[in-house]
Amino acid sequence: MYDFKKIEKKWQEYYEKENPYKVDLEKAEKPFYNLMMFPYPSASGLHIGNMYSFIGSDVYGRYMRLKGYDVFEPIGFDAFGIHSENYALKVGEHPARLTPKSIKYFRDEQLKKIGNIFDWQSEVNTSDPEYYKWTQWIFVKLYKAGLAEKRVSKVNWCPSCKTVLADEQVIDGKCERCSTEITKREMSQWFFKITKYADKLLENLDWLDWTEITKNIQRSWIGKSKGATIRFKVEGTDQVIEVFTTRPDTIYGVTYLVLAPEHKMTRSLVKEDQFDVFERFLETVSKMDEATRTSIKREKNGIFTGSYAIHPLTGERLPIWIGDYVLVEYGTGAVMAVPAHDERDYVFAKKYGLEIKQVIECDPEQLPFTEYGIMINSGPHTGWRSEEFIEKVGEIHESMTPTVNYHLHDWCVSRQRYWGPPIPIIYCDTCGTVPVPEEDLPVLLPETDDYIPDGSGLSPLARNSEFVNTTCPKCGGPAKRETDVSDNFLDSAWYFLRYISPHNDKEPYEPELAKKWLPVDMYIGGNEHANLHLMYSRFITMALHDMGLLHFEEPFKSFRGHGLIIKDGQKMSKSKGNIVNPNHYFVTHGVDALRTYLMFMGNFLEGGDFRDSGMDAIRRFLNRVWDVANMPEGETPLELKIKMAETVEKVKYSIENIKYNTAVAAIMEFVNEALKFDRIEKQLVVDLAKLLSPFAPFISEEIFEMKGGKGGVLNAGFPSGYDEYLKLANVEIPVQINGRIRGKIKVSQGASQEVVLSALKDDPKISKYLEGKVIRKIIYVPDKIINLILS
Structure with a gap:
């Protein structure tokens, strides 16, 4: 039995002192950029899910190092933002004082112990002025390019976090951070025009080497819909209601219109005798989240405005309703109701006794029928196929225009918190909105004890007169600073660029190094960031590319989204008391055992079930590896060489395809086979150490050194010379x-x-x-x- 505590301590100290796998970014001949999602230092320590992600990424990086690449594997800390600030508030400490302590613990007590080939000299910290100076620089660049603007809009407000959230940070109507139900507020906020890149963001997914599930999440969020905008005149007025629909072929089945309560036209359409009812209805709807309002299962509510629209093709009068299931943010905020061919419209029509008119051929018992088909009861277009009508919609009537719509909305980046980069904008009564000159960056976050948000909609910085009052950089007159800070997802949208030049105070990244190392070769992380970090990183990269500041428009050549870990068959949560602390297993089983078990317990891209019994089994396996390494040296039987040849191929295939569990299984089979003999050649033991080194680095380093190896096992190359045995x-x-x-x-x-x-x-x-x-x-x-x- 090997002494894992002694061996792991030895090699952890060696990694710390010698940094054997550090890469010279300027001199590297075979660059390979291996990236992992950097952590929020916002809790008492990294949990097992974090380790799962970091180790899974490191396995790939170690393998590429064995294959002869100069692997750059940086790490840092996503230290600004609501995660770190909320944790500081929870434990009663100032975020500026707690965050450095959290980072130190994460770095020294956890990350430096797990055997990853991190380049610590490239560490970044998003709350460091040396870093957020360039976050602010990016903001200014986007502003000057017309991609950042401040406007009044209804935004998502988290009553608990007391800040605005982007659409992507609202999950099922709740704050993605604290799970509090969000409300809507009308506020003046800064937005990045990500919608200008909707088509490019969508088109590039076709060729990106990404996990398909991740690409599909992004496709769904961008939500490109082809259809038509149809204009309905309001009876007796000059007003026109515009409706976007993906099913213009059902136009003859429209029996009423429904507007969102917040639609700009509702007040003018509601008749005087209905106004009190409307106000009460509006108040009720304002308390509902989007998920509830759009749920198919929920009963739909509405009120009749008393006004009518005119059907553009038939001239029929259509009652105009207001419904709680229509959202002003989506499409035009109005829908043409076709209850025979839309489930929500059907439920609404049944409830309020509205007409249901079938216009697509089907058994009437099938209503609502939502498929394409043959048009019926459709005037001169009866007998047409749905697809034919949709294709020719622009030729049919002047009221209908072919249109493309998107689910994606502009990125709201204003945050009414303290712990973040101040937005680098100045307001002057004479000059208007003025970006802070680049030479004056960074706009430093002031040190203050008055940092707790009060829920007013204003940032705590608004209470700091010394910060707020400044001088206009254009005219020199009195001016005021923007007091919101930017979303922490802006910090992380470009961190992979800073890693290559973390200490450069003249530019955010060195262009020559960027050309050599970027875009990122492999990025491994969680799919939960598909609509947040990944989408935002792509947008920022495309924008910088279009400004001529980057030579590429996609940041990550390959991305692999991994699965989630459960514990003994249940999802891990604090309430269930089944959160796994990796530090515990560092002591009881060792880092190598933990690393190997995490990669073995299931398909890495799907996740797995963490069980203590599995950890015990891996500990026994590593003891068997140690037994093989200490067998007497001697001629190896042909069948064991053949087995090694098979193992080399299986490990190679499995790691390259992120099937880590099958790679470990193949190594286990070899070890079991080797123990059937009483001696083994040294080269097979060396190659066993190489194959195991991506998973269990410390025991592999020890075995490699024990057999005469020098300079680190990953520098010795992937096992070779087994072609003749592979044929057998x-x-x-x-x-x-x-x-x-x-x-x-x-x-x-x-x-x-x-x-x-x-x-x-x-x-x-x-x-x-x-x-x-x-x-x-x-x-x-x-x-x-x-x-x-x-x-």
């Missing part, structure tokens, strides 16, 4: 006949189609399916599967 290895190939698996056959690796076909014909259990049949087609994927099409 057998593989099991599934045999599929007419779409069904009928068995498996064993053949030598790389066997030709003819050899495989001969082997399956010799197998009595498989050959019986060929009797009396003719092979019409053969599809053979070497070493993977053979598919026969028979007739």
Whole structure:
């Protein structure tokens, strides 16, 4: 049994002192940028989910180092923002004093112990003026490019966090940070015009090497919808109600219109005798979140305005209603109600006794029927296919215009908190809105004990007259500073750029190093940031690219979104008391055991169930590895060399495809096989250490050194020289006949189609399916599967 405490301490100190895997960014010949999501220092320590992500990313980086790449694996701290500030308030400390202590604990007691090949000399801290100077610089650049503007808008307000939230920070109507139900407020806020990049953000997803689930989350959030804008005149007035619909083919089925209560036209449409009812209705709706209002299951409520619109194609009078299920932020804030072919409209019409007119052919019992089909009861267009009408909608009537709509809204970046970068804008009565000159950055966050938000809608900085009152950089007259700070997701939207030049006080990143190292080669992290950090990083990169400040428009060549960990079959939460503290296992089982178990307990991209029994099993496995490493040296049997050849290939394939659990399983199989013998060649032990080193670095370093290795196991190269043994290895190939698996056959690796076909014909259990049949087609994927099409 190996002494993991002694060995791990030894190698942790070695990593700290020698930094054996540090990369010279200027001299590197084979650059590979391996990025992981940096943590919020906003709690008592990193939990097991953080470690899962960091270690999973490091496994890939270590593998690429073994393959001969100069791997740059930086780390830092997302230290500004609501996460760190709320934690400080919770424990009763000032965020400016608590955050450095949290960072020190995260760095020294956790991150430096887990064996990752971090480049600590490139560490960044978003709350450091050296960093947020450039966050403010980006804000100014966006402002000058016309991509940042301040405007009055209804925004998401978290009553608990006492700040505005971006749409992406509201999950099911609740604050993504504290789960408090959000409300709506009309406020003047700064927005970044991310919607200008909606098409580019969507189009590039087609070629990005990203996890498909992540791309689909972004596609859904961007929400591009093709349809038509249809204009309905309000009876007896010059007013026109515009409606966006993806189903203009159902235009003849419109029996009423519904406006959002907040729509700019509602007050002018509501008749005098209904005004008191309208005001009470508006007050009720203001207390509802978006998820509740748009839920299909919830009962829909509305009031009739007393006004009518005119159907543009038929001239019919259409009653105009106000409904709580229509949102002013989406589309035009008004819908044409087609109850026969829309579920929400159908429920609403049934409740209020409104007309239901079928215009798509189907069994009336199927209503509401929401599929495309043949148009009926549609005047001259009866008999048309839905798709045909939609395609020609721009030619049918002047009231209808082909339109593309998006779910994506501009990014609200104003935050009414203290702990963040002050927005670098000055307001002057003479000159108007003036960005802080770049040479005057950073606008320092003032030190103050008056930092707790009061819920008024104003930042705590608004109470600091010394900060607020300043001089206009244009005219020299008296002026006032913007008192909101920027969203912490702006801090993290560009941090990968700063890593390459963390100490440069002249520019945010060095252009030559950016050309050499960027975009990021591999980024591994959680899918929960698909609509936040990842989307914002893409936008900032595209904007800087269009300004000529970056040579690329997508920040991350490859992204892999990993799964979540549960504990003993349940989601981890403080209320259940099943949060896993990794530090505990550093002591009881060792870092190597924890790393290896986290990567073995399930498919990394899907997550897994953390169980103590699994940790015990991995501890026993590492003891067996130690036993193999200490076996007497001697000639190795051919079959063990063949097994090593297979293991090398399996580990290579598994890591490259982020199937870490199968890589560990392959190493386990080799170890079990090796223990059947009484001696082993030194080279096989060295190669075992190399294969294990991405998962269990410390025991691997010890074994590598024990066998005469120098300079670190990752610098010794990935195992090679097994090609001749690989040819002798057998593989099991599934045999599929007419779409069904009928068995498996064993053949030598790389066997030709003819050899495989001969082997399956010799197998009595498989050959019986060929009797009396003719092979019409053969599809053979070497070493993977053979598919026969028979007739």
